[in-house]
Amino acid sequence: MSSYGKFAYVYDELMADMPYPDWLAFAETAWGKYGKPRTVAELGCGTGSLTLPLAAAGYHMTGIDLSSDMLAVARQKLEQQPHGLRLSREGSILWIRQNMTEWELPEPVDSVISFCDCLNYVLEEQEVQKVFACTYAGLKPGGTFLFDVHHPNTLIRYEEEQPFVQDEPNVSYIWTCELDVPRREIEHHLSIFAREEGRPDLYRRFEETHIQRAYDPEWMKQELLKAGFSEVRLYADFEWMEADDSAERLFYVAVK
Incomplete structure (x- = not known):
């Protein structure tokens, strides 16, 4: 399983097409x-791809991740930002290495994403229940918990549509999947080829295994309510519309 070691340093290039602006817009x-x-x-x-722009927009951000390598890349990105962007509108960032199943801060926050x-x-x-409990405890009254997960059917589509291949000048991958249907759990196998810095003719190969599990949407909603959240809304695919089985991503908005 991945510890996000080598992977952390090619993550941003591999994920360049991810819809970060859409996540930011959903949060706003x-x-x-x-x-x-x-x-x-x-x-x-x-690596802070959402933390950084939110801090630039004026929010006091705490970025929490289990991977020290991911956080190291995030810190490097912050240092590389123009000075004016880092301090725009008094925003700030604190990076903390913690497991999301047992995270805690000295003071509760207004929102968790x-x-x-x-x-x-997870x-x-x-362990999902622990995340919900920690998050409820870490929020101020009236605070919001915003998150997205794959719909269980998305994992089925992944297995049906594999393999996936990306071929870019500096990094490429071959990605295959194995689905455990009863557990709604998928194992992603990636062979990644990254160009050595200063050696345009040399690529290093490393293997990554990532495991994800999807949960019944109604079960997650009920667990949020059991954790204490007073209101839970469920939406689909970055849109403010009701989620059904055709959704790829499920978006939850829970209010303490």
Whole structure:
């Protein structure tokens, strides 16, 4: 299984086409509906592709991730940003290495986000429940928890449509999948070829295995309510419309 070591340093190039602006827009729209936060914690912040622009927009961000390599890349990206962007509108960033199943901060925050299907990497129901409990505890009254996960049917589509191949000048991959249908759990196998810096004719190969699990949407909603959230809304695919089985991504908005 991946520890995001070598992978962290090619992650941004591999994920260049991810819809980060759409996640940012979803968060801003949700905050427009439920109250604009000042302090925001991001669970599974990775290399900071959402944390950084939110801090630039003026939010006091705490980026939480289990991978020290991902956080190292995030810190490097922050240092490489123009000075004016880092301090725009008094925003700030604190990076913390923690497991999202047991995260905690000294003070509660106004909102918690976790996008890019991070919760699909939590592989047991009891661990999902822990995430919900920690998040409820870490929010101020009236605070919001915004996250997205793959619909269970999306994992089926992954297996049906594999293999996936990306061929770029600096990094390429071959990606295959194996689906455990009863558990709604998928194992992603990636062979990644990354060009050595300063050696345009030399690529290094390394293997990655990532496991994700999808959960019944209604079960997740009920578990959020059991954790104490007073209101839980479910939407589909970055749109503010009701989710059904045709959705690829499920978006949850939970209010404390």
